[in-house]
Amino acid sequence: MSLTIEQRLDAFKRLDEVKLTFAKRDWFPGTSGNLSIKLTDQPLQFAVTASGKDKTKLTPEDYLIVNEDAAPVEPTSLKPSAETLIHAVVYKKIPQAKACFHVHTLGNNLISELYFGQRAFSIQGQELIKGLGIWEENASIAVPIVENFADIPKLAAAIEKVITPDIPGVLIRNHGIYAWGASDFEAKRHLEAFEFLFEYHLRWLQLRHVSLPAT
Ligand SMILES: CSCCC(=O)C(=O)COP(=O)(O)O
Numbered sequence: 001m002s003l004t005i006e007q008r009l010d011a012f013k014r015l016d017e018v019k020l021t022f023a024k025r026d027w028f029p030g031t032s033g034n035l036s037i038k039l040t041d042q043p044l045q046f047a048v049t050a051s052g053k054d055k056t057k058l059t060p061e062d063y064l065i066v067n068e069d070a071a072p073v074e075p076t077s078l079k080p081s082a083e084t085l086i087h088a089v090v091y092k093k094i095p096q097a098k099a100c101f102h103v104h105t106l107g108n109n110l111i112s113e114l115y116f117g118q119r120a121f122s123i124q125g126q127e128l129i130k131g132l133g134i135w136e137e138n139a140s141i142a143v144p145i146v147e148n149f150a151d152i153p154k155l156a157a158a159i160e161k162v163i164t165p166d167i168p169g170v171l172i173r174n175h176g177i178y179a180w181g182a183s184d185f186e187a188k189r190h191l192e193a194f195e196f197l198f199e200y201h202l203r204w205l206q207l208r209h210v211s212l213p214a215t
């Protein structure tokens with residue numbers, strides 16, 4: 001299914017907006033991180049950030065269109081993200097996902113290592129869980145954590161095993177997080193909620209032994 005120029009430009013513009021917002025938060029240290037927006041199903045085609053680029057910058061060559069095998073669908077000199085297969089796995093396993101964002105932050109790296117032994121990070125009763133679209137009273141979530149592998153097909157297979165529609169994200173040990181949503185707006189909201197919950201928990205671990213003045 002051929003894509004219109006309007007579809008491309010709209011996806012690239014949306015990715016630019018998200019990229020600049022995340023860049024302002026220093027969420028792309030050392031060229032890390034990658035972003036994608038799904039364009040078509042049957043066949044799966046999505047726009048993804050080019051590999052190895054400084055994601056704090058906007059250039060005319062930041063994105064390319066790829067298929068489910070992470071191969072470019074049009075002639076290009078750009079190399080797709082080294083982790084493109086992971087985005088493809090998310091789109092194939094979670095049909096509702098229309099955007100998928102990946103960042104490396106200190107918070108998500110620390111949480112992924114602290115809780116890797118449990119293969120999940122669990123948190124309950126935090127208001128920002130609603131940011132994940134989970135609104136029941138005193139809700140609890142468990143964010144899956146997989147081992148990090150340099151072999152991307154192996155990492156993608158590990159991720160495919162654990163992701164479900166219930167929790168729109170997955171942590172990779174000492175690497176980062178993938179978060180997705182039914183739109184770029186929703187994927188951004190989910191990623192922000194995850195990162196807030198990680199930061200809250202890390203700060204709580206630091207402060208919980210501090211003696212507070214008697215009230
Ligand atoms: C320097 S980060 C190592 C690669 C990585 O984990 C990442 O998220 C960025 O890879 P890409 O190929 O998408 O630039």
Ligand SMILES: [Zn+2]
Nearest residue numbers: 032033083176
């Ligand atoms: Zn990464």
